[in-house]
Amino acid sequence: MKKQVVRTGAKGGGRDVRAVILGGGRGTRFWPLGRAAKPKQFLRITGRDPMLLETVRRIRPFIPAKRTYVVADAVQTRLARKLLPGLAAANFIVEPLARNTAPALLLATARVWLENPRAVVAVLPADHLVREPRQFLQTLRAGVEAAAREGALVIFGIPPASPATGYGYIRHDRESGRRVGGTVFYPVTAFKEKPNLAQADEYLASGDYAWNSGMFVWRADVFAEKLETYAPELRPAWSGILEALKSGNRKNLRAAFALAPALSIDYALMEKAQGVLVADADFGWSDVGAWSTLLEVWPRDRNGNAVRGEVMTLDSRGCLVWNPGRLTVLVGVRNIVVVEAGDALLVCDTAHDQRLKDVVESLKKTRKYLKYV
Amino acid sequence: MKKQVVRTGAKGGGRDVRAVILGGGRGTRFWPLGRAAKPKQFLRITGRDPMLLETVRRIRPFIPAKRTYVVADAVQTRLARKLLPGLAAANFIVEPLARNTAPALLLATARVWLENPRAVVAVLPADHLVREPRQFLQTLRAGVEAAAREGALVIFGIPPASPATGYGYIRHDRESGRRVGGTVFYPVTAFKEKPNLAQADEYLASGDYAWNSGMFVWRADVFAEKLETYAPELRPAWSGILEALKSGNRKNLRAAFALAPALSIDYALMEKAQGVLVADADFGWSDVGAWSTLLEVWPRDRNGNAVRGEVMTLDSRGCLVWNPGRLTVLVGVRNIVVVEAGDALLVCDTAHDQRLKDVVESLKKTRKYLKYV
Numbered sequence: 001m002k003k004q005v006v007r008t009g010a011k012g013g014g015r016d017v018r019a020v021i022l023g024g025g026r027g028t029r030f031w032p033l034g035r036a037a038k039p040k041q042f043l044r045i046t047g048r049d050p051m052l053l054e055t056v057r058r059i060r061p062f063i064p065a066k067r068t069y070v071v072a073d074a075v076q077t078r079l080a081r082k083l084l085p086g087l088a089a090a091n092f093i094v095e096p097l098a099r100n101t102a103p104a105l106l107l108a109t110a111r112v113w114l115e116n117p118r119a120v121v122a123v124l125p126a127d128h129l130v131r132e133p134r135q136f137l138q139t140l141r142a143g144v145e146a147a148a149r150e151g152a153l154v155i156f157g158i159p160p161a162s163p164a165t166g167y168g169y170i171r172h173d174r175e176s177g178r179r180v181g182g183t184v185f186y187p188v189t190a191f192k193e194k195p196n197l198a199q200a201d202e203y204l205a206s207g208d209y210a211w212n213s214g215m216f217v218w219r220a221d222v223f224a225e226k227l228e229t230y231a232p233e234l235r236p237a238w239s240g241i242l243e244a245l246k247s248g249n250r251k252n253l254r255a256a257f258a259l260a261p262a263l264s265i266d267y268a269l270m271e272k273a274q275g276v277l278v279a280d281a282d283f284g285w286s287d288v289g290a291w292s293t294l295l296e297v298w299p300r301d302r303n304g305n306a307v308r309g310e311v312m313t314l315d316s317r318g319c320l321v322w323n324p325g326r327l328t329v330l331v332g333v334r335n336i337v338v339v340e341a342g343d344a345l346l347v348c349d350t351a352h353d354q355r356l357k358d359v360v361e362s363l364k365k366t367r368k369y370l371k372y373v
Numbered sequence: 374m375k376k377q378v379v380r381t382g383a384k385g386g387g388r389d390v391r392a393v394i395l396g397g398g399r400g401t402r403f404w405p406l407g408r409a410a411k412p413k414q415f416l417r418i419t420g421r422d423p424m425l426l427e428t429v430r431r432i433r434p435f436i437p438a439k440r441t442y443v444v445a446d447a448v449q450t451r452l453a454r455k456l457l458p459g460l461a462a463a464n465f466i467v468e469p470l471a472r473n474t475a476p477a478l479l480l481a482t483a484r485v486w487l488e489n490p491r492a493v494v495a496v497l498p499a500d501h502l503v504r505e506p507r508q509f510l511q512t513l514r515a516g517v518e519a520a521a522r523e524g525a526l527v528i529f530g531i532p533p534a535s536p537a538t539g540y541g542y543i544r545h546d547r548e549s550g551r552r553v554g555g556t557v558f559y560p561v562t563a564f565k566e567k568p569n570l571a572q573a574d575e576y577l578a579s580g581d582y583a584w585n586s587g588m589f590v591w592r593a594d595v596f597a598e599k600l601e602t603y604a605p606e607l608r609p610a611w612s613g614i615l616e617a618l619k620s621g622n623r624k625n626l627r628a629a630f631a632l633a634p635a636l637s638i639d640y641a642l643m644e645k646a647q648g649v650l651v652a653d654a655d656f657g658w659s660d661v662g663a664w665s666t667l668l669e670v671w672p673r674d675r676n677g678n679a680v681r682g683e684v685m686t687l688d689s690r691g692c693l694v695w696n697p698g699r700l701t702v703l704v705g706v707r708n709i710v711v712v713e714a715g716d717a718l719l720v721c722d723t724a725h726d727q728r729l730k731d732v733v734e735s736l737k738k739t740r741k742y743l744k745y746v
Contacts, residue, residue: 032702312735312742314728327717327745329405329732332725336706338718344700345713347720352705355687359702362685369685372700 023072032344096254102268103260113220131284142181156281157210163200396445405717469627475641476633486593504657515554529654530583536573541585
């Protein structure tokens, strides 16, 4: 691999800023439209374009294509390259194995570190919705500044709008907030797994918690130091990956990658490290975690129905319909998700759409249904 | 038209018995599978074959093909001829206009009368389900016997299983029942339109009412006499049709047919006539009036779901699915009808499936939706 130092340009606010977009993942929550081979970042469910493309576009005013990377496994990378012809082949970082975010981010950060250890990496999931892209960019700029100046691992925390049980929560020290570029950053005091409803209520009431957005910012050298100090079990993978990247040996890269535990970066590093800051990140964020969340995203008719395709409703309320190809008629139904995807049809109560995971698991267990996974 | 006297054979129990199958109608209740051009008697929704074919098969041990007629309009006749290659072209009686059952039965009975005024006509809708075909045949034989011997208009009354509001009811004189061939016949004292629920409850509690099945038996000459006596407004049509049939003049037939009021035979004749008998007809009848009635017809799983096609259910009960072409997954839904019919998809609460009429009416009003009617 050629070692290449990218000079910081005006776009990065005088800094070398790199975007690492997490393009992988095998979402099952948008089954039957989303499949193992086509997870939600490739679906046109939030806007006219897939969320991966929207993610790249959103950062463009701040981070140019040549400093934007997409990390994903081989299958997703193929899809991503088709979707993003403006990105050079070298900017697609292929995971040797599909593991979790920790190995993927070790690999991506190592790539950046080899080019410029002081470069700032912004880690952005490809499958989130941002309703206020300008506010997002402002927060991102501030996050880059905070990460660079303070030598901190920065995580974007979303002010919780409800006691959601589907997100991780971040507790922070409200007394020690400091403002950088219009955004307030707090020292993180604890990471909390997805809570039950009672806990979530408490978190919300306390005012000390934010939703974990899964968006991070760090300097490559800071990431390396924190890893060295707080997550020694990641060292063999980190140094192995660096060696393999330097030598360009694919087999060694795969072996080094496999040394990293298949954990999320939250669990493998962020929770353990000192000097983690959470940004008060309020930009109309949604992780678009299930079909019913689209009821908050798509325009709704006066009965609260949100539809894609020709739909006629009679005495029906709060329904979401995805059926672009044919006419759908709803009669006397409430809070139903209807999704038609060529070979498969889903009819699901909106309160049960988290169970699509179970559906896909069941499909996997039956040979004749494997083609629907 | 050739005048031809058909001798009574052994099959008819020594009588000349003719079946007139009402093959017309433009049912909307099985939309989107049933369309204007393909009503429910042509759908394979009750068994492996369309109900029209099953109706012809059911009577076969008693009434041979050569004495079985299908009356329908030109469009339905085309479909019926394809479905019933065993019936001669002459046995398809084409309605010059689609009007209602009174004109159709004037025409069909006139056809029979010209061949043999003493022949017995059994009028059978093509879109009803009979779960006990042997019991049905026994009742039919008895009905033919009663109609022939008593010179009565006979109507099959179904013992009401519930206070259904979707049927007409027949009140009868319980004290004056007489048994013919194992079936009890009562003098009819009143025809009642579809009642509301309170009325239906009363009807059911009284024991004096039966559901109007729309199946009739009469001798051709008796029909002609009753018409003459009790429904003089039908005379011009009746005599005009007879003349046109004798002369074979199609234009005159159409003109005579148009003279008959576009009413049901119940309304145009049966309600007005004296000497109408209702047969206590208990043979697992259903008029299959809507999608949800198929929940009583199709086998159900332990959660009460009845399906055609590959279906996976999770926490779902009392649902009916027609989707032979693709996989359907139901999650957390109750009492829902799901019907996929190529270009259109219906999702309907089982309690609302009578509203498909309104759906089709609405579709008719929008040009771009006309193709779905």
